[in-house]
Amino acid sequence: DVSPLTLNRLCLYLRSLRRLEADGVSRISSQDLARRFNLSAAQIRKDLAQFGAFGIRGAGYDVSPLIERLDSILRLDRRHPVIVVGMGNLGSALACYLGFNHGSFEVVAGVDNDPGRVGREVGGFRIEHTDHLARVVRDSGAEIGVLAVPAKAAQQNYDLLVEAGIRGVLNFAPTRVQPVPEVPLKDVDLRIHLEELAYFLPPSDTD
Amino acid sequence: DVSPLTLNRLCLYLRSLRRLEADGVSRISSQDLARRFNLSAAQIRKDLAQFGAFGIRGAGYDVSPLIERLDSILRLDRRHPVIVVGMGNLGSALACYLGFNHGSFEVVAGVDNDPGRVGREVGGFRIEHTDHLARVVRDSGAEIGVLAVPAKAAQQNYDLLVEAGIRGVLNFAPTRVQPVPEVPLKDVDLRIHLEELAYFLPPSDTD
Numbered sequence A, B: 001d002v003s004p005l006t007l008n009r010l011c012l013y014l015r016s017l018r019r020l021e022a023d024g025v026s027r028i029s030s031q032d033l034a035r036r037f038n039l040s041a042a043q044i045r046k047d048l049a050q051f052g053a054f055g056i057r058g059a060g061y062d063v064s065p066l067i068e069r070l071d072s073i074l075r076l077d078r079r080h081p082v083i084v085v086g087m088g089n090l091g092s093a094l095a096c097y098l099g100f101n102h103g104s105f106e107v108v109a110g111v112d113n114d115p116g117r118v119g120r121e122v123g124g125f126r127i128e129h130t131d132h133l134a135r136v137v138r139d140s141g142a143e144i145g146v147l148a149v150p151a152k153a154a155q156q157n158y159d160l161l162v163e164a165g166i167r168g169v170l171n172f173a174p175t176r177v178q179p180v181p182e183v184p185l186k187d188v189d190l191r192i193h194l195e196e197l198a199y200f201l202p203p204s205d206t207d
Ligand SMILES: NC(=O)c1ccc[n+]([C@@H]2O[C@H](COP(=O)([O-])OP(=O)(O)OC[C@H]3O[C@@H](n4cnc5c(N)ncnc54)[C@H](O)[C@@H]3O)[C@@H](O)[C@H]2O)c1
Pocket: A085, A086, A087, A088, A089, A090, A091, A111, A112, A113, A114, A117, A130, A147, A148, A149, A150, A151, A153, A157, A171, A172, A173, A174, A188, A189, A190, A191, B092, B093, B094, B096, B097
């Protein structure tokens, strides 16, 4: 099994390699990759070797084959259909965003309990009512659920998603959701991205 | 200087410690903290010792003082006012979210170029027009800018924020923005959270 932090590093390597490929770079050394992340080249070699991805000694890694290898390790070489619960501001932004950026995640359905939103078309599908969640999960083939509801509605919607047969849940609501062992839950807090930026801010006159 | 990945770990430790504190835990060993992250206790001790945060041998770390120490290292012990450029779905969700969760980040202003949105009240302020961005940054004291505009408007709004005296920018638009050295830029892609979840999904019948 891979630790969450190794996984985080692999996702970052993949993002960086995709950029290199877009810029036309076909090979990169572990030193160059390390410099981009302020990491040691040994850490990168160790991470990649753990999955049998070995560079050519002295010449580095071939970018495209390494991308394919990481895609397969991270299970991104297959399609993951997503359902969004709560089609307000955040849910709508996610549905549109995942609609345009063709990657392995695609929002295939969205539900809400506000009758005023039900029936609207967003990101290529019509919003349905949460009362029909089980049917919508079955018909859409959704595998991952995203909670974009207010905090007080998060637990109940996680439980409904589990009952409907969802395989994993991403939670944006600022509250603790009690997961069941078979359905992994990951909390997202966008503040963590602000925290990482805040550290690198140049000093201000009031610091 | 701290590497982005060390910084990422420190933010994760802080989040975990805040949860422990909320649960009434006053002391934790590096082993217990390591188990939560699937890390080695040595890695945690090394990370924390780098900043002079030493545990009590055999007894671990006092949770509240360690939180204060990490808050100060990560510069979260002070207020960081934020301005959002692009008050559509994502921008509005962020403005409301940072309004309710009292932490060190607070959205103090928002601008948009759609006259239909200008003047609306969101998250405790009125949306202004991007033509007045320089004045709004000055009057609000905003230190961090968030780009929640379409990809084609990202670079020009980064440049406008720099001219207005912003100190750092968080970019959600799916495009490469060329930063200037004095104003750090961090890209955010919510897919990275989905990628980390996808790895942990239980196997399905089609895998
Ligand atoms: N984690 C983060 O970084 C982050 C960032 C922004 C917002 N948020 C959170 O995401 C959530 C959504 O934020 P938003 O700005 O989109 O709010 P919003 O009010 O615009 O959207 C919430 C939607 O959920 C629907 N809803 C409410 N109760 C429901 C229920 N029981 N079942 C189904 N749908 C229900 C509402 O009708 C609405 O459409 C909030 O909890 C907010 O705090 C988190």
